[in-house]
Amino acid sequence: MSDVITFFDTTLRDGEQSPGCSMDTAEKLEVAKALVDLGVDVIEAGFPIASPGDFEAVQKIAQKFGDQSTICGLARCRKEDIDSAWGALQDAQNVRIHVFLATSAIHRDFKLKMAKEEIVRRAVDMVKYTCDQMASRSDIVTPNVEFSPEDAARTELDFLCEVVEKTIAAGATTVNIPDTVGYATPNHFFKVISYLKENVSNIDQAVISTHCHNDLGLAVANSLAGIEAGARQVECTINGLGERAGNAALEELAMAIRTRGDYYGVTTNINTQKLCSTSRLVSKITGMAVQRNKAIVGQNAFAHEAGIHQHGMLQERTTYEIMRPQDVGYVGTNLVLGKHSGRHAFRDRVESLGYDLSEESFQKAFEAFIALADKKKEIFDVDIVALVDNQTSSEIEEHWKIKNFHTLSGTETIPTATLELEHKEGNIVQDAATGDGPVDAAFKCMERVAGISAKLTDYNVRSVSSGKDALGEVSLSIDIDGVIFHGKGVSTDVIEASVQAYLQALNKALSQDRGRRRNEKKGV
Ligand SMILES: CC(=O)SCCNC(=O)CCNC(=O)[C@H](O)C(C)(C)COP(=O)(O)OP(=O)(O)OC[C@H]1O[C@@H](n2cnc3c(N)ncnc32)[C@H](O)[C@@H]1OP(=O)(O)O
Ligand SMILES: CC(C)C(=O)C(=O)O
Numbered sequence: 001m002s003d004v005i006t007f008f009d010t011t012l013r014d015g016e017q018s019p020g021c022s023m024d025t026a027e028k029l030e031v032a033k034a035l036v037d038l039g040v041d042v043i044e045a046g047f048p049i050a051s052p053g054d055f056e057a058v059q060k061i062a063q064k065f066g067d068q069s070t071i072c073g074l075a076r077c078r079k080e081d082i083d084s085a086w087g088a089l090q091d092a093q094n095v096r097i098h099v100f101l102a103t104s105a106i107h108r109d110f111k112l113k114m115a116k117e118e119i120v121r122r123a124v125d126m127v128k129y130t131c132d133q134m135a136s137r138s139d140i141v142t143p144n145v146e147f148s149p150e151d152a153a154r155t156e157l158d159f160l161c162e163v164v165e166k167t168i169a170a171g172a173t174t175v176n177i178p179d180t181v182g183y184a185t186p187n188h189f190f191k192v193i194s195y196l197k198e199n200v201s202n203i204d205q206a207v208i209s210t211h212c213h214n215d216l217g218l219a220v221a222n223s224l225a226g227i228e229a230g231a232r233q234v235e236c237t238i239n240g241l242g243e244r245a246g247n248a249a250l251e252e253l254a255m256a257i258r259t260r261g262d263y264y265g266v267t268t269n270i271n272t273q274k275l276c277s278t279s280r281l282v283s284k285i286t287g288m289a290v291q292r293n294k295a296i297v298g299q300n301a302f303a304h305e306a307g308i309h310q311h312g313m314l315q316e317r318t319t320y321e322i323m324r325p326q327d328v329g330y331v332g333t334n335l336v337l338g339k340h341s342g343r344h345a346f347r348d349r350v351e352s353l354g355y356d357l358s359e360e361s362f363q364k365a366f367e368a369f370i371a372l373a374d375k376k377k378e379i380f381d382v383d384i385v386a387l388v389d390n391q392t393s394s395e396i397e398e399h400w401k402i403k404n405f406h407t408l409s410g411t412e413t414i415p416t417a418t419l420e421l422e423h424k425e426g427n428i429v430q431d432a433a434t435g436d437g438p439v440d441a442a443f444k445c446m447e448r449v450a451g452i453s454a455k456l457t458d459y460n461v462r463s464v465s466s467g468k469d470a471l472g473e474v475s476l477s478i479d480i481d482g483v484i485f486h487g488k489g490v491s492t493d494v495i496e497a498s499v500q501a502y503l504q505a506l507n508k509a510l511s512q513d514r515g516r517r518r519n520e521k522k523g524v
């Protein structure tokens with residue numbers, strides 16, 4: 001038995017059957033190219049009888065990529081389907097026709113209304129017919145024909161064995177065992193494949209394949225159980241696209257086999273570094289977004305925010321990662337800074353951004369970071385730069401510190417600010433003021449508390465990161481007795497950033513003893 005698992009990708013056929021995921025010929029060609037680059041062994045390009053468009057797409061893919069991958073087309077057990085598939089595929093160097101017929105009692109009785117004997121006869125006749133058509137090409141010695149007993153996982157085991165044995169005898173070189181409705185569980189599916197291996201006399205003349213659907217979220221687990229039992233082909237799709245809850249995800253199967261090679265003892269031809277780019281392409285073309293926590297290709301698949309994990313990762317990546325992100329096409333691990341992060345990860349990022357902070361500045365920056373992380377879901381590098389710059393520039397003596405502030409504004413309200421500031425000697429002073437707007441009111445209030453009158457000469461607000469919860473940076477200048485002082489503040493709240501900036505400028509002025517007039521009222 002080969003130790004290389006054949007990857008049969010059906011993104012362009014079963015994947016396309018997902019509602020809303022139809023692709024036109026140009027899109028199918030683009031995906032087919034990506035699948036070839038990914039190293040997929042067999043590409044099921046479509047169902048040629050379904051529409052002239054699908055016929056054309058399969059034909060073009062066969063002509064363009066049939067020398068690099070095996071190109072396959074689907075057909076029901078009907079001559080017109082097989083003729084159509086062969087018509088689309090006959091120019092391909094490497095070609096396969098996939099013929100299917102349901103075998104379970106439910107499908108026999110209610111859908112096909114065919115007795116067991118008729119199912120067997122039709123399947124055998126159509127496999128033979130397919131082989132005959134393909135053998136008409138002089139270079140094809142053994143026609144590459146796959147047969148699928150649809151809904152195999154719900155088919156009586158002895159009847160399944162009979163169909164599989166007779167279709168292999170008729171010429172099928174691959175027998176695919178579909179769990180069409182995602183009904184199987186791993187142990188159950190292992191037993192189905194094992195039963196076929198033990199009870200089908202000619203099973204060694206064909207490759208056993210799995211085709212698992214994800215209705216119970218078990219498609220990948222069932223496919224792996226199939227491999228353990230002896231299957232040597234897996235049918236799968238990019239991003240797990242496919243009917244209802246989808247098919248087994250190619251990227252998950254490829255990485256499970258690679259990561260747990262120690263256990264499965266098999267390999268694949270998949271160029272795993274292309275998994276992310278292929279996933280992104282399929283998502284873009286079909287419009288089906290990949291969930292953030294999707295295994296292998298999701299945005300969070302290699303992201304760590306928790307401080308304990310980040311600390312472990314900084315010492316040794318394998319503490320919290322079983323795969324290298326580069327092996328699936330990610331640039332690297334993403335240590336996301338957020339409210340669960342700790343000092344180790346924060347220090348690592350601050351240093352990588354080129355800062356060499358004193359222990360005291362680092363501590364202050366870390367506290368500011370945690371406070372910001374409580375307000376903002378994710379902290380980006382630009383946030384950290386703004387925050388550290390703000391922190392280092394606030395190493396100016398803090399004559400006054402903000403304890404809290406409150407502003408009121410609206411169409412029918414006089415803008416008002418109430419502030420509580422703490423003096424460096426410990427006094428706490430409260431005051432309130434009105435102004436043209438909440439920012440102006442807050443500035444006036446600070447001047448009253450600090451006992452300084454200043455003229456605002458410059459005021460700028462800009463967004464320093466992206467998203468709804470972006471940081472706003474306020475930079476301003478004030479004129480006190482002809483001397484200009486600058487201040488900067490950063491917050492998700494622009495009023496808070498304005499208050500920080502104004503107070504910073506006032507503190508600078510106080511350090512130079514500018515504009516000070518004793519605040520008799522407050523006794524400072
Ligand atoms: C499990 C799977 O994923 S199977 C693949 C499913 N994919 C698709 O169905 C997508 C493409 N399908 C199509 O474009 C259309 O359904 C077509 C062109 C294949 C058929 O269209 P229609 O002729 O209008 O038939 P319709 O889809 O309504 O019904 C299916 C017919 O195929 C028959 N049928 C279903 N499976 C098979 C089979 N494996 N072999 C032979 N006949 C089959 C049904 O009994 C029914 O026959 P009837 O028309 O004689 O009653
Ligand atoms: C056509 C067959 C293989 C199929 O898609 C299924 O049974 O799910």
Ligand SMILES: [Mg+2]
Nearest residue numbers: 014180211243
């Ligand atoms: Mg399917």
